Amino acid sequence: xxxxxxxxxxxxxxxxxxxxxxxxxxxxxxxxxxxxxxxxxxxxxxxxxxxxxxxxxxxxxxxxxxxxxxxxxxxxxxxxxxxxxxxxxxxxxxxxxxxxxxxxxxxxxxxxxxxxxxxxxxxxxxxxxxxxxxxxxxxxxxxxxxxxxxxxxxxxxxxxxxxxxxxxxxxxxxxxxxxxxxxxxxxxxxxxxxxxxxxxxxxxx
Amino acid sequence: xxxxxxxxxxxxxxxxxxxxxxxxxxxxxxxxxxxxxxxxxxxxxxxxxxxxxxxxxxxxxxxxxxxxxxxxxxxxxxxxxxxxxxxxxxxxxxxxxxxxxxxxxxxxxxxxxxxxxxxxxxxxxxxxxxxxxxxxxxxxxxxxxxxxxxxxxxxxxxxxxxxxxxxxxxxxxxxxxxxxxxxxxxxxxxxxxxxxxxxxxxxxx
DNA sequence: TAACAGCGAGACTGTACAGTACGGTATGTA
DNA sequence: TACATACCGTACTGTACAGTCTCGCTGTTA
Numbered sequence: 001x002x003x004x005x006x007x008x009x010x011x012x013x014x015x016x017x018x019x020x021x022x023x024x025x026x027x028x029x030x031x032x033x034x035x036x037x038x039x040x041x042x043x044x045x046x047x048x049x050x051x052x053x054x055x056x057x058x059x060x061x062x063x064x065x066x067x068x069x070x071x072x073x074x075x076x077x078x079x080x081x082x083x084x085x086x087x088x089x090x091x092x093x094x095x096x097x098x099x100x101x102x103x104x105x106x107x108x109x110x111x112x113x114x115x116x117x118x119x120x121x122x123x124x125x126x127x128x129x130x131x132x133x134x135x136x137x138x139x140x141x142x143x144x145x146x147x148x149x150x151x152x153x154x155x156x157x158x159x160x161x162x163x164x165x166x167x168x169x170x171x172x173x174x175x176x177x178x179x180x181x182x183x184x185x186x187x188x189x190x191x192x193x194x195x196x197x198x199x200x201x202x203x204x205x
Numbered sequence: 206x207x208x209x210x211x212x213x214x215x216x217x218x219x220x221x222x223x224x225x226x227x228x229x230x231x232x233x234x235x236x237x238x239x240x241x242x243x244x245x246x247x248x249x250x251x252x253x254x255x256x257x258x259x260x261x262x263x264x265x266x267x268x269x270x271x272x273x274x275x276x277x278x279x280x281x282x283x284x285x286x287x288x289x290x291x292x293x294x295x296x297x298x299x300x301x302x303x304x305x306x307x308x309x310x311x312x313x314x315x316x317x318x319x320x321x322x323x324x325x326x327x328x329x330x331x332x333x334x335x336x337x338x339x340x341x342x343x344x345x346x347x348x349x350x351x352x353x354x355x356x357x358x359x360x361x362x363x364x365x366x367x368x369x370x371x372x373x374x375x376x377x378x379x380x381x382x383x384x385x386x387x388x389x390x391x392x393x394x395x396x397x398x399x400x401x402x403x404x405x406x407x408x409x410x
Numbered sequence: 411t412a413a414c415a416g417c418g419a420g421a422c423t424g425t426a427c428a429g430t431a432c433g434g435t436a437t438g439t440a
Numbered sequence: 441t442a443c444a445t446a447c448c449g450t451a452c453t454g455t456a457c458a459g460t461c462t463c464g465c466t467g468t469t470a
Contacts, residue, residue, distance in 0.1 A: 109314035117375030158367030170322030
């Protein structure tokens with residue numbers, strides 16, 4: 001039982017990696033088998049079809065992706081701007097990693113397959129809810145003006161991903177953006193977010 | 206000469222439509238031929254390979270996509286908020302159409318092929334520059350606070366696409382969002398944008 | 411030792427597709 | 441009439457791949 005679980009997981013990991021880097025259509029079961037070691041019969045012993053293997057991989061990818069972004073999410077302490085910037089900078093660094101970009105590309109390309117996209121959005125909504133709860137607290141404490149916290153959370157995310165993620169998705173450059181570029185993008189996002197949600201008249205940073 | 210141009214364009218249009226709705230891998234040259242009428246030999250007479258036919262389609266798609274968003278872009282007249290809202294609402298409606306979503310999905314999925322993604326980004330940059338120029342004028346006139354107009358343009362676009370476009374890309378629903386939902390998203394985006402870039406202390410709308 | 415289960419290796423089947431070959435047709439031009 | 445151009449229809453080739461099957465090895469249990 002132990003050993004077969006390991007085997008299954010190993011196949012899953014290998015498939016995950018190959019799908020992520022090559023896409024669904026360009027990854028063959030033979031390739032997965034060869035890479036994982038063993039034989040096709042064994043792979044088909046664990047997974048009934050390429051489709052089902054793929055869907056299970058995508059569920060994992062979806063988890064990893066979202067956990068990666070707001071994994072370190074927790075109540076902000078101290079100066080709001082500083083805490084926000086830290087969180088956001090970390091998230092953006094993860095978002096711009098080659099692995100996450102490959103995941104997102106795959107998610108979008110194959111979104112319709114077996115409702116993978118819906119799954120992703122539902123999970124993302126969960127995390128957005130958590131971020132919103134934190135922002136609501138900041139609003140109640142007067143660190144931000146009152147407003148719809150869920151909308152604020154989504155707009156913060158939008159400002160963060162603005163431009164830079166699309167540019168990466170479109171493969172403008174092969175390497176992920178430098179730490180400097182990422183930091184700059186995060187600062188711009190936080191500055192604009194705080195300006196929009198400032199409690200009163202200290203819009204500019 | 207006239208006729209061959211028509212024929213070529215007809216093949217291109219057909220391929221465009223099929224690629225857009227089914228993706229690259231799931232569309233065969235035989236299917237394109239059957240749909241367009243005529244024979245494979247004729248298709249191969251105009252396009253040396255599936256790859257090159259695809260790339261030419263993607264160039265068209267890329268054009269259509271970007272033209273569609275800010276096609277009606279022109280200097281804002283009258284009340285800034287009203288003009289901005291009109292422009293942005295129109296753009297979002299286009300962005301959320303099934304055709305544009307299919308285009309974007311395809312662009313992302315096949316971005317690496319023949320530098321299609323880079324082409325898209327370069328064109329998008331052009332339009333962002335135009336929007337930035339308009340915003341700069343609003344800044345100079347005191348309708349917006351001073352700031353980096355290009356950054357402002359990108360953030361406006363980010364706020365606009367926030368959430369709703371991703372949700373569509375992920376195929377959460379098959380039909381495009383209703384006019385009401387789109388209008389609401391546009392209003393939220395403009396409100397937050399104006400709050401962030403307000404010239405002084407009238408943040409809330 | 412014997413029987414068996416799990417697995418590896420890889421041959422095999424059926425299918426789909428990119429791209430080619432070829433024979434025939436319609437239209438226009440000299 | 442003779443020829444050329446552009447096209448159609450379709451059969452064909454070679455390749456790739458999902459999924460199956462067979463065989464042989466190895467470790468385990470009785």
